[in-house]
Amino acid sequence: xxxxxxxxxxxxxxxxxxxxxxxxxxxxxxxxxxxxxxxxxxxxxxxxxxxxxxxxxxxxxxxxxxxxxxxxxxxxxxxxxxxxxxxxxxxxxxxxxxxxxxxxxxxxxxxxxxxxxxxxxxxxxxxxxxxxxxxxxxxxxxxxxxxxxxxxxxxxxxxxxxxxxxxxxxxxxxxxxxxxxxxxxxxxxxxxxxxxxxxxxxxxxxxxxxxxxxxxxxxxxxxxxxxxxxxxxxxxxxxxxxxxxxxxxxxxxxxxxxxxxxxxxxxxxxxxxxxxxxxxxxxxxxxxxxxxxxxxxxxxxxxxxxxxxxxxxxxxxxxxxxxxxxxxxxxxxxxxxxxxxxxxxxxxxxxxxxxxxxxxxxxxxxxxxxxxxxxxxxxxxxxxxxxxxxxxxxxxxxxxxxxxxxx
Numbered sequence: 001x002x003x004x005x006x007x008x009x010x011x012x013x014x015x016x017x018x019x020x021x022x023x024x025x026x027x028x029x030x031x032x033x034x035x036x037x038x039x040x041x042x043x044x045x046x047x048x049x050x051x052x053x054x055x056x057x058x059x060x061x062x063x064x065x066x067x068x069x070x071x072x073x074x075x076x077x078x079x080x081x082x083x084x085x086x087x088x089x090x091x092x093x094x095x096x097x098x099x100x101x102x103x104x105x106x107x108x109x110x111x112x113x114x115x116x117x118x119x120x121x122x123x124x125x126x127x128x129x130x131x132x133x134x135x136x137x138x139x140x141x142x143x144x145x146x147x148x149x150x151x152x153x154x155x156x157x158x159x160x161x162x163x164x165x166x167x168x169x170x171x172x173x174x175x176x177x178x179x180x181x182x183x184x185x186x187x188x189x190x191x192x193x194x195x196x197x198x199x200x201x202x203x204x205x206x207x208x209x210x211x212x213x214x215x216x217x218x219x220x221x222x223x224x225x226x227x228x229x230x231x232x233x234x235x236x237x238x239x240x241x242x243x244x245x246x247x248x249x250x251x252x253x254x255x256x257x258x259x260x261x262x263x264x265x266x267x268x269x270x271x272x273x274x275x276x277x278x279x280x281x282x283x284x285x286x287x288x289x290x291x292x293x294x295x296x297x298x299x300x301x302x303x304x305x306x307x308x309x310x311x312x313x314x315x316x317x318x319x320x321x322x323x324x325x326x327x328x329x330x331x332x333x334x335x336x337x338x339x340x341x342x343x344x345x346x347x348x349x350x351x352x353x354x355x356x357x358x359x360x361x362x363x364x365x366x367x368x369x370x371x372x373x374x375x376x377x378x379x380x381x382x383x384x385x386x387x388x389x390x391x392x393x394x395x396x397x398x399x400x401x402x403x404x405x406x407x
Contacts, residue, residue: 016059017049024092032304032319041085048086059098063090109150110143113195120189128278130256130325138182141167152195157203160187164204177207217343217351218358224249230339237315239302241331243294244312248332248352250291251275252374255328255349259321261311266295277375325349 024045028038051070052062067086071078093099107115118136121127127135142148145163146155164183168176187201219227228245232238247253247261257275265274271292272284287295295311306313310321312328322328332349336342343351357370371378 017053020059020093020096020098021045021049023096024089027092030305030307032306032317034317037317040081041088044082044085045089048089059093060100062093063099063102110140110148113149114140114143116193117186117189120193121185125185131278134178135182135185138179139186142183142186149195155196155200157200160200160203161205173207180204180207217347218355219341219343219351220355221359223339223341224352224355227335227339227341231335233297236302239294239298240312240315241335243291243298244328244331245335245352246288246291246294248328248349249356250288251285252353252356254278254353255325255332258328258349259310259312259323259325262309263311264309266311268292275375278377281375281377283375 021042025038025042028041033041048067048070049062051073052066057066064087067083067090071082071086090099094101114136117139118132121132121135122129142163146159148155160183164176164180167179171179184201184204187196187204188199190196191199191201228242228249231242231245233242244258247258248255251273253261253275254277257277260276261273262276265276266287267274267284268287271287273287273291275283275285277283299311303311303313304319306319308319308321312322313319314322329348332352333347336347336351353374357374360370360373361367370376
């Protein structure tokens, strides 16, 4: 190749790199990044592609390995932001077809088994994605500890009980109960799927935890208003938090239901909001005036444009849907702390749901009506709130035995 042709090839290659970088940078404003953040990403990506050109890489070579090599070549410990930016750039190149997709490695036997179990939960048991996400990590740990399915012949009742006892040390009753439920579900699946000859789910002992032992924490109507009043709606975070809190307090939504609420679930024309709850149940609820006004203000003034169809987005770029119920619980706890209203014990977003049920009970609502509003599948779940009706309970309470000894 002549010197002139070589220079033309290098120029064409540089132009190709520049075109891809330009397209990536044009995408960043749509994701909500500020000018200063975009400047930092541009600076890093430009140095990455110039380094790749100098080494002799083509655009199609810009994958995760190439990005890691570049970061290591700079010396020092790469920052989390740098890794995230280059991964974002590689993902963009992969999306537009410039970089080949990742070669999918052959899944292990354990991964195949876990995938079949997840599909069983969704398709056969009808569990929602959130429930599957709760069960699968616990089952994955069990597979790794028991080295399944390779050591399947050694799995017996004693091994199951030993694992449960070992993982239950220094853990809360709620965790142990969840662990037992996940093991029981997975072992029952193995039997139904023909993997095991006997149903080992019976080897998991019942975990004693009294459902009605404690009185649920709740807030008075005055405390609810205090929390709402302490939320500064003039800020972006406060406007978003206020809309979330009203959904929790007025409609009794679960934190996961708030996080997954979609734009299509808001039926403004008929004044309804569709709640996609547990068990894949879609229940329409009335869109109350104050809830609708708070949502309207957030959507028009704060949310901004996004490709996500979720109602509530992250405040920091990229502006995508919330990570899950934990984000809503964090907003609720911060609101309670800001208002100086923090009941004793473990308090989260569910306290607003408990408070709604308690308020309805105080106004004479029957347990069946409360169950319908809270979308409980069984009345037994709602019976917990009967314990907070202290006035009615006092009428059926027996007198305390006298300490006097009767002759």
